[in-house]
Amino acid sequence: MTISVGIPRALLFHEFGELWQGFFTNLGVPVNVSAATTKTVLDRGTSLAVDESCLPLKLYLGHAESLLACSSHLFVPRIACYHRGYFLCAKFAGLPDIVRNTFGLGADRLIAPDVDGRRTLSGISAVRTAAAAAGRSTFAGLASLRRALAVWRARPRAAETADAKLAVIGHSYILNDPFLGGEVLALLAARGVATVTPDDIPARLLYDEARVFAPEIYWQLSAKLAGAASYFARRSDIAGLVMVSCFGCGPDSLMNEFLEERVLKGCGKPYAVLCFDEHTGRAGVATRVEAFWDLVEWRRRQ
Amino acid sequence: MKVTYPHMGYMNAPIRFMLESLAIEVAEAPPISKRTVELGTLHSPEGVCLPYKINMGNFLEGLERGADTIVTMCGAGKCRLGFYGAVQRTGLAKGREVAFCSLDTERLLPDLYRFLRYAAPAAGRLAVAGGIALAVKKLRALDAINDAKNYFGPRADDPQRIIDICEYGAGEIALAENFAEVNYSRDLIAGVMSSCRRADAPPPPRVALVGEFYVLMEPYANRWIENALVRQGVEVKKFVRAGGWAYAKTLLQTFGLFNEEREYLEQARPYFNHHVGGDGLKSVGTSLWSARQGCDGIIHAFPFGCLPEIVAQYALKNIVADYGLPLLTLSIDEHASDVGIATRLEAFVDCIKRKKNVT
Numbered sequence: 302m303t304i305s306v307g308i309p310r311a312l313l314f315h316e317f318g319e320l321w322q323g324f325f326t327n328l329g330v331p332v333n334v335s336a337a338t339t340k341t342v343l344d345r346g347t348s349l350a351v352d353e354s355c356l357p358l359k360l361y362l363g364h365a366e367s368l369l370a371c372s373s374h375l376f377v378p379r380i381a382c383y384h385r386g387y388f389l390c391a392k393f394a395g396l397p398d399i400v401r402n403t404f405g406l407g408a409d410r411l412i413a414p415d416v417d418g419r420r421t422l423s424g425i426s427a428v429r430t431a432a433a434a435a436g437r438s439t440f441a442g443l444a445s446l447r448r449a450l451a452v453w454r455a456r457p458r459a460a461e462t463a464d465a466k467l468a469v470i471g472h473s474y475i476l477n478d479p480f481l482g483g484e485v486l487a488l489l490a491a492r493g494v495a496t497v498t499p500d501d502i503p504a505r506l507l508y509d510e511a512r513v514f515a516p517e518i519y520w521q522l523s524a525k526l527a528g529a530a531s532y533f534a535r536r537s538d539i540a541g542l543v544m545v546s547c548f549g550c551g552p553d554s555l556m557n558e559f560l561e562e563r564v565l566k567g568c569g570k571p572y573a574v575l576c577f578d579e580h581t582g583r584a585g586v587a588t589r590v591e592a593f594w595d596l597v598e599w600r601r602r603q
Numbered sequence: 604m605k606v607t608y609p610h611m612g613y614m615n616a617p618i619r620f621m622l623e624s625l626a627i628e629v630a631e632a633p634p635i636s637k638r639t640v641e642l643g644t645l646h647s648p649e650g651v652c653l654p655y656k657i658n659m660g661n662f663l664e665g666l667e668r669g670a671d672t673i674v675t676m677c678g679a680g681k682c683r684l685g686f687y688g689a690v691q692r693t694g695l696a697k698g699r700e701v702a703f704c705s706l707d708t709e710r711l712l713p714d715l716y717r718f719l720r721y722a723a724p725a726a727g728r729l730a731v732a733g734g735i736a737l738a739v740k741k742l743r744a745l746d747a748i749n750d751a752k753n754y755f756g757p758r759a760d761d762p763q764r765i766i767d768i769c770e771y772g773a774g775e776i777a778l779a780e781n782f783a784e785v786n787y788s789r790d791l792i793a794g795v796m797s798s799c800r801r802a803d804a805p806p807p808p809r810v811a812l813v814g815e816f817y818v819l820m821e822p823y824a825n826r827w828i829e830n831a832l833v834r835q836g837v838e839v840k841k842f843v844r845a846g847g848w849a850y851a852k853t854l855l856q857t858f859g860l861f862n863e864e865r866e867y868l869e870q871a872r873p874y875f876n877h878h879v880g881g882d883g884l885k886s887v888g889t890s891l892w893s894a895r896q897g898c899d900g901i902i903h904a905f906p907f908g909c910l911p912e913i914v915a916q917y918a919l920k921n922i923v924a925d926y927g928l929p930l931l932t933l934s935i936d937e938h939a940s941d942v943g944i945a946t947r948l949e950a951f952v953d954c955i956k957r958k959k960n961v962t
Contacts, residue, residue: 351916353908353934379877388880391682395879395914402874402917415877517689551683551910554650555690562693576650 304435305331306412307372309364310338312357313380313393315477320453321376327445330435333372335364338480342367347579349403355549356481356579357474358392358399365400374434375400376412378427383418384508387521390552459501465601466495467594468533471545472522473500481577482545488590497539499529507532514563523552530560534568541571541597543590548578571596604702604722605630607665608674609658612820613749614845616777617741621734625723630670632661635823639664644937646694653824653906653936654817655687662695671701674718678708682881682911712853737782739853742846744776744789748796753841755796756833757807765796766830808900808955809838811893813886815905815912818935819843825904825935826944832902835952840898842889843882874918883911887918894926900955901928907936929954 306325308314314321318334325332335342338360346363365375381394392399397413400406412434414427425443432442469476469486476482476498489496499507504525511518511528518524526544533539542565546553557574565572573593575586605628608618615631622629632639635657643660662673673695677688688705695701706714712735719731726734752769756762772792779785810832818824820843832839851863863885864878870888878884890901903919905912916932923930931951933944 351913351920353913353916381877391879391881391883391910391914394877395875395883395917398875398877398879399914399917402921405921517686519685548650549908550650551652551908552686554648554652554908555655555683555686558648558651559686559690559693562690 303331304374305333305372306374306376306435307333307335307365307368308376309361309368310335311361311364311478312396312474313378315473317453319456320449321378323449323452324431324442324446325376325435327448328432328435328437328441330437333368335367338364338478340480343480343579353549355392355551356547356577357472357478357550359579360478360480361396362400362403366404369404374410374412375406376431378412378414378416378431380416382521383416384521385418386515386519387524388519389521458503465540466497466538467597468529468539468542469496469498469545470526470529470533470542471498472526472550475545475547475577476500481547484583484586485543485545485575485590488587489594492591492594494594497533499525502529502532518556518559520552520556523556526556527560527564530564534564534570539570540601541573541593542568543593544572544574546574546576548576571600604628604672605670606672606674606722607632607662607668607670609661610635610821610823611817612822612845613745613773613777614742614820616773617738617745620741620777621738622722625719625726625730625734627719627722630665630668632665632668635661635821640937648690650908651690652683652908654815654821655683655691656937657821657824658687659691659694662691666695666699666701672704672722673701674704674706676708676711677705682909684881708852709856711849712857715853735853737785739846739849740782740785741776741779742849743844744785744846745773746844746846747789748772748776748792749844750841751793751796753829753833753839755800757836757838758801758804759796759799760801761799762833762836765799766833768792768795768799807836807838808952808959809840809893809898810900810902810955811890811898812839812841812902812904813890813893814843814882814903814933815886815909816843816848816882818904818906820845824906825933826939826941828902828904828933828944828948831945831948832952835949837952837955840893842885871918874922875915879911879914881909881911883915886912886915887922890919890922894922894928899928899959900931900951902931902933902951904933904935907934929958 308321322332342363343360345366346359349362349366350359368375377397377400379397380389382388397411401411412431414430416427417423428442428446429439432439467489471482486496507525507528510532511524514527518527533542544557546557575589606622607630619629619631639660640657642663643656647656647659678684692703704718715735716731748769752765756765759765775788776785779788812819819841829839867884867888870892871884874891875884875887901923919930931947
């Protein structure tokens, strides 16, 4: 049987996708990445998922389903925690189990390495699991991870240019998905508004910024957003902040309130919170984004 | 200093007794009511889960009764509970002076001990330790009579009497002065319940009640489903116990004898292979255990939007399909109505009773 690995274009793919692709390509395993999100993917995901799941998880299941026919294996890493002291939310810790239970897949069709930063050797054992599933040795796995990491770390970042910008803050899997937060970015770009997102800033800087909130914030992705909010709130070239989240996101339901009280209300800049769900219509988003930009413009003229 | 704390099932009475016996002034919030929930919802973020909103209502009603210090529990787990305190503190600090003490569930015994020493400087070390031990003892006795109610209720002629005895007994245990009195009341009440049992009663249908800790512990949140099931002649098997939890979290954990994760992980395989925070893993583990033990149905109750329980639901769907069991999923938020839940519960009980008679 020829092996090919399918990677759903959702959740942490938007953060580590290039690294994962590089790893399997270096191992000589063909990789299929699902196509960009469409309404069909969302509809399939919504009908597959448990009703109350958050929107990104529904999208993930839609993407995973589209790969089942063309891939021998699905790559679904279990990332419970990768920086010491921080956790990821429940869906990341349970992702392989969610996928297995939803599609009734056998363990042999999933490549599901456990990534747990609390254990020292977790990285090596994760590589071993992934390489063994693809029929390669651990040594080959480590070598290809090393090369993939070097390429991934050297990836270019977007240069910041304009002097007045909107900061759009949200999880990378929301902002980088053209169907969700990507829509907000596209709307702003169409109006000629320069934007900056947490992904444009080196993660280390954001985590350093988030240290003031430790140990209260223990979700890793939320810590990054909190760091981004306080960093952007301080910068003089940022004219306003837009928080983008999804209905059903547990961490965001508290984080948005927390950041409003601790950062946004005191920073003197206009801010807006946008929340997406599977019923989001384009017109509603466009109206809110345009109204917000008008407000920012008006403030700047004053 | 006047202390208030959130309600959770039968936990408040032993806690109040413990605080008052150490001469700490208590301003307990009134029992949870519609007003509590509305007040809490008004002062909470919209998308947060129900326990947060009810806690918030309890705090505000406690403050109305003159409290100036709030004690609550927060777990540095992976679910939202760990972050409750940080946001509640900010919400409550608006326009008033209030001290907010949050006990970390991962260090429950040292945190509780330190708080009591601070709140009751006059009390000796031994009195504080004794107070904690008695409170835990009482909670475990309350667990025991609640379990007895769930067992003997469906086997008695009049289940309502068993429920009444249980409630009366809970009041007795809460006011007991020492270990011997607790033991005496517990055994007496369990004995009375046992004597109401019908000798020729056929084994009643059994239902496993699994899900999130707070919703299972607080009858207001779960709309008294436990008693409703007992009244309909169904034996309820519940795996969440306040006293057992407090005992494990204070004594056992302090001495490193308790590893919840490992225990439930073994039970939950092959449907679930990792801890997902909160009670998600436990819900899956105990459901699978109950299914293998031959129970007749599973009820899964959790607050709307509870992250770990949603992940658990993916596995529960397959467990009930594989073992041929009915599953009732109750996702509860501040809009849950008695009638809606009662209707679903009755239909579910009809379903399991018919299924049991046919096979």
